[in-house]
Amino acid sequence: MSTATERNRNWAIWALLGxxxxxxxxxxxxxxxxxxxxxxxxESFGQILPGFTLANYASLVRDSTYAQIFLQTFAAAALxxxxxxxxxxxxxxxxxxxxxxWRGLLYFLVAAPLLVNTVVRTxxxxxxxxRKGVINETLTWAGAIDQPLALSGNYIGLIIGGTQVFLxxxxxxxxxxxxxxxxxxxxxxxxxxxxxxxxFLEVTLPLAMPGVIAGSVLVxxxxxxxxxxxxxxxxxxxxYVSVAVFxxxxxxxxxxxxxxxxxxxxxxxxxxxxxxxxxxxxxxxxA
Amino acid sequence: xxxxxxSARNIVKRFGTTLAADDVSLDIRDGEFLTLLGxxxxxxxxxxxxxxxxxxxxxxxxxxxxxxxxxxxxxERNLGMVFQQYxxxxxxxxxxxxxxxxxxxxxxxxxxxxxxxxMLELVRLPDLRERRPAQLSGGxxxxxxxxxxxxxxxxxxMLDEPLGALDLKLRRQLQAELKRIHRQSGTxxxxxxxxxxxxxxxxxxxxVMRAGRIEQLDDPTRIYCNPVNQFVADFVxxxxxxxxxxxxxxxxxxxxxxxxxPMPLEHAPRRITLVVRxxxxxxxxxxxxxxxxxxxxxxxxxxxxxxxxxxxxxxxxLISRDLGAPSPAFALGGDARAKLSNCTVAFPHQGMx
Numbered sequence: 202m203s204t205a206t207e208r209n210r211n212w213a214i215w216a217l218l219g220x221x222x223x224x225x226x227x228x229x230x231x232x233x234x235x236x237x238x239x240x241x242x243x244e245s246f247g248q249i250l251p252g253f254t255l256a257n258y259a260s261l262v263r264d265s266t267y268a269q270i271f272l273q274t275f276a277a278a279a280l281x282x283x284x285x286x287x288x289x290x291x292x293x294x295x296x297x298x299x300x301x302x303w304r305g306l307l308y309f310l311v312a313a314p315l316l317v318n319t320v321v322r323t324x325x326x327x328x329x330x331x332r333k334g335v336i337n338e339t340l341t342w343a344g345a346i347d348q349p350l351a352l353s354g355n356y357i358g359l360i361i362g363g364t365q366v367f368l369x370x371x372x373x374x375x376x377x378x379x380x381x382x383x384x385x386x387x388x389x390x391x392x393x394x395x396x397x398x399x400x401f402l403e404v405t406l407p408l409a410m411p412g413v414i415a416g417s418v419l420v421x422x423x424x425x426x427x428x429x430x431x432x433x434x435x436x437x438x439x440x441y442v443s444v445a446v447f448x449x450x451x452x453x454x455x456x457x458x459x460x461x462x463x464x465x466x467x468x469x470x471x472x473x474x475x476x477x478x479x480x481x482x483x484x485x486x487x488a
Numbered sequence: 489x490x491x492x493x494x495s496a497r498n499i500v501k502r503f504g505t506t507l508a509a510d511d512v513s514l515d516i517r518d519g520e521f522l523t524l525l526g527x528x529x530x531x532x533x534x535x536x537x538x539x540x541x542x543x544x545x546x547x548x549x550x551x552x553x554x555x556x557x558x559x560x561x562x563x564e565r566n567l568g569m570v571f572q573q574y575x576x577x578x579x580x581x582x583x584x585x586x587x588x589x590x591x592x593x594x595x596x597x598x599x600x601x602x603x604x605x606x607m608l609e610l611v612r613l614p615d616l617r618e619r620r621p622a623q624l625s626g627g628x629x630x631x632x633x634x635x636x637x638x639x640x641x642x643x644x645x646m647l648d649e650p651l652g653a654l655d656l657k658l659r660r661q662l663q664a665e666l667k668r669i670h671r672q673s674g675t676x677x678x679x680x681x682x683x684x685x686x687x688x689x690x691x692x693x694x695x696v697m698r699a700g701r702i703e704q705l706d707d708p709t710r711i712y713c714n715p716v717n718q719f720v721a722d723f724v725x726x727x728x729x730x731x732x733x734x735x736x737x738x739x740x741x742x743x744x745x746x747x748x749x750p751m752p753l754e755h756a757p758r759r760i761t762l763v764v765r766x767x768x769x770x771x772x773x774x775x776x777x778x779x780x781x782x783x784x785x786x787x788x789x790x791x792x793x794x795x796x797x798x799x800x801x802x803x804x805x806l807i808s809r810d811l812g813a814p815s816p817a818f819a820l821g822g823d824a825r826a827k828l829s830n831c832t833v834a835f836p837h838q839g840m841x
Contacts, residue, residue, distance in 0.1 A: 385571040388542055393589035393640060394563045403588075407579045486578035486622060 233467075240460035247454035257461035270440040271465070277356070277431075277441070278424035281363040282371075285420050286413060288364065289371035293412070296372070297379035304380075311372050319366060323433045326362045327353055330434070354436030362434040363424050370423065371416040378412025379405070410484045418477040422470045442466050490517040492551075493676045494539060494644055499548035501534055501700075508534040509545070510700035516644065516678060517693075521670050523679040525687040525723075526697035532680045535697070536646050539678065541565050552643050568637030568675075572649040574629045576621035582608075582632050583617045589640035607635035610669060627658045631665070638673055646678045651686070663689055684724045688712060696720045713763065713832040721763055728806050730762040744802045747780040749828045756833070763832045766809035770827045771796055773817045779825030782806070787814050798826055 240257055243250035261267045296307045314322065329335045330352035337349040352358055382405065390400040431441035442462060450459035494516040501509035508531045516522050524532035537543040539550055541562035549558045557565050576585050583604050590600045608614045611631040621629055630650050637645055647666075651659045667690055670677050681687050687694045688708040695705040696719075704716045715721035721729055733742045734757065740750040741762060749762070772779055785805070786797035796808045796818060806826055818824055 383573055383575065385573050385575040386577060388562070389569065389571070389575045389577075389636075390588070391562045392540060392542075392565075392567055392569045393636070394566075394592040395588075396563060399592060404577060484579075486620065 236460045236463060239457055240464050242457045244455050244457045249456060257458045258465075260458065261461060261465065266440070267445075267462075270442055270445050273356075273440050274425060274442040275469075277359055277363065277439075278421045280360055281367060281424045282417050282421045284360065284364045285368050285371035286375075286417065289368055289375055289416070290409075290413075292372045293375035293379055293409075296376040297382075308373070308376075311369050314365070315369055319429045320433075322366065323362055323429050326358070326365070326434055330358050330361065353434050355438045356435070358434035358436070359431050359439050359441075362430045363427060366427070366430055367420045367423050370419045374416030374419060375409060375412040378409045378415075382408045407484075408486075411481055414477060414480050414484070418473055422473055425466060425470060490520070492516070493518040493520075493553065494678070495551040496535070496539060497549045497551070499535065499538055499550075500546045501531075501538060501543065502546055503534075507531075507700045509538065509548075511548075512700065512702055514695065514702065514705070516676060519674055519676055520692040521667075521677045521679065521690055523681060523687040523691040523694045524697055525681060525684060525694050527682055527723075530697045531700040532682075532697050533648055534700075536648060536678060536680050539644070540567055540569055540646055566640070566643050568640065568642035568645040570630065570633045570637050570645070570647045570650045572652045574621065574626065574633070574653070576624075576629055576633055576636070578621050580621075581617065582613075582619050582621070582624070585621070585632060586636045586639050588636065593640060603639050607639050610638065610672060611635045611665075626654050627662055630654070630662065634666075634669065638669075638675060642675065644676045644678055645673075646680075648680045649682070650679075652681075659686070666690060688724070696723060712765075715763065718761075726766055726807055728764045728804060730764055730804055732760060732762055734758055734760050743780065743800075744804075747800070749831065751831065751833075753833065760833050762828075764806055764828060765831075766795060766807040768828055768831045769798075769806050769808035770829065771798065771808045771810065771818060772825045772827060774823035774825060779827035782824055782826045784818050784820055784822050784824050787818065787820060789814055796824075798824060800826070 239249060241253050241255070243252060243254045243256060292311065296304055296311070299307055317325075327334065331337070332349045332351075332353075334352070336352060337346070340346045341349065352361070386404055386408070387400060390404045395403065426443055427441075428443040428447065431439055431444050432447075435441060435444075443466075446459045446462045446466075449455045449462065492515045494514075496512060496514045499509045499512045501507075510531075512531070512535060514535070524535060526532045534543060538545055541550075541557070541560060541564075545558065549556055551557065552565060552567075576582075577588065580588065586604045586607050587600045590603055595603075604617070605614070608617065611634055613628060613631055613635075616624065616628065616632070621632070624632065633650070634645075634647075650666075651662050654662065663686060670690075679687075679690060688711070691708055693705060693707055694711050696703045696711060698719055704711060704720045706714075711720065711724055715724065718729060721727050730743060732744060734740075734753060735742050735748075736756070738748070738750075739752040740748055741760070742748055743762075753760075770779070771784075774781070780800055782798040782800050784796055784798050786795075788795045788797075792811065794810045794812065794814045796810065797805055798808065799805050808826060
């Protein structure tokens with residue numbers, strides 16, 4: 202039996218949740234359902250045909266360029282993820298070891314690049330990596346190279362740009378895990394005779410794994426869906442799923458195939474999150 | 489003469505403007521149970537961490553087994569440590585935790601297994617080998633932490649308020665366990681606590697610390713009965729300090745505001761301080777008896793004993809402890825007589841501050 206105050210509170214909760222739920226249902230659920238439906242429709246000269254067909258998915262499988270696009274996309278996402286782990290771990294350690302009153306500032310410094318629009322940031326990279334960019338000009342001036350290095354408009358540019366864009370997510374995720382490690386665990390290991398390398402491998406790293414996994418899934422899925430970075434820094438040399446979706450949808454006006462591509466990407470990400478949940482369960486030491 | 493296991497000489501350590509160790513020297517004897525006792529911030533944990541090598545010193549030196557280890561890292565000092573927080577590695581089983589130090593020191597598989605068994609036996613938890621720390625109670629975790637610290641046969645085992653996170657009943661149980669494990673292992677124990685009961689119960693010697701200095705280093709009975717100054721007297725147990733005159737001719741102590749306690753002393757200065765503990769005060773009904781006249785201010789019953797707070801004519805308050813329930817002979821606000829017996833004296837009076 203619920204009292205009057207409880208009923209009032211329930212009403213209040215639904216009233217507060219309502220706008221948000223409508224927003225999510227309207228702007229997320231409906232488009233996804235719409236997308237799913239369209240991906241099973243036929244297409245002719247930019248027109249979506251009625252009826253059900255698997256042709257869009259079939260063409261993805263049949264046409265080997267799509268396999269290549271997916272392979273390049275996943276490889277780039279994997280490489281960026283690994284680079285983010287390698288570059289992010291030391292920074293995360295620095296944040297975790299810093300006195301608590303400095304952490305706020307360090308967090309801000311890490312997250313500050315996120316305040317700049319991705320397009321602006323990516324063009325910034327062009328100024329650095331381009332044929333007439335800072336790096337090439339400096340190296341030429343120093344006499345280290347005759348020809349400018351190809352640092353953008355290719356895979357290298359994509360990886361550098363992607364790593365920089367998504368590094369903050371990895372750092373913040375790992376730092377959260379590292380801060381949760383009680384200092385006395387590290388001190389126990391040291392007193393028991395373990396050196397810094399051993400302590401890192403046997404104590405710090407296993408306990409930081411939840412952060413590494415969460416950060417990896419985040420960076421990997423964000424990089425899978427990245428659009429601006431592959432478009433601007435990858436250029437035409439790099440085949441990327443998001444760019445292919447864009448081309449299909451807005452250049453070729455083949456919306457059904459574009460949505461089929463997007464669906465495959467979406468399913469890949471969902472699968473990834475499911476795998477992450479399973480992987481994280483292995484590291485739930487405190488449950 | 490006992491062999492010295494650990495010797496800290498003239499340790500100075502500053503954190504910003506606070507002096508955590510103010511020229512402290514301390515010798516820990518081989519095999520003893522020594523406790524650093526003091527309030528939080530008195531420097532007891534810092535001194536322990538300096539001995540462990542977890543903190544550096546500004547000046548001074550640490551010797552372990554005669555060897556100067558001041559410049560050595562913690563991993564080279566062959567020590568054991570149990571922290572207040574649960575410090576077992578959460579991703580390892582109990583057996584892996586206990587074996588960690590041995591694996592690091594590259595002991596053989598057989599020896600490691602044998603030592604794990606022996607240590608589990610020592611802390612009386614032989615059935616928990618494969619458990620994870622999260623599956624253990626707080627008390628069990630601390631006992632496994634003890635087993636892990638002792639497994640490497642350290643020169644010195646340090647315990648930083650290891651029972652601080654446990655409830656009172658479990659604390660009492662583990663104190664007894666700790667005492668037995670100390671005896672059985674023969675290891676030198678350095679214990680840090682702010683709990684004076686715990687310190688007196690466990691220790692062979694207690695160092696009472698304040699503001700980065702050791703105020704008194706003595707065995708528990710002397711700490712309790714013969715505090716060197718007011719701070720130690722106040723810190724350890726419930727006490728009333730009565731400043732009074734020693735009357736050498738009558739062989740006793742004349743109290744302020746009248747009253748005389750027969751108590752022959754040798755070499756006593758004229759002004760002395762009497763250390764009066766609740767067990768030194770016997771209350772008798774007003775009228776008869778030869779005690780000091782007083783008024784009953786409070787009567788408190790505490791599981792098995794009754795504490796009477798009485799006020800003397802001089803204004804000093806005394807506490808008397810009696811076995812059993814409150815006696816009908818005493819009423820709040822009523823008169824009574826307090827007889828002092830077996831009191832001890834703090835020397836020297838001048839040194840009291």
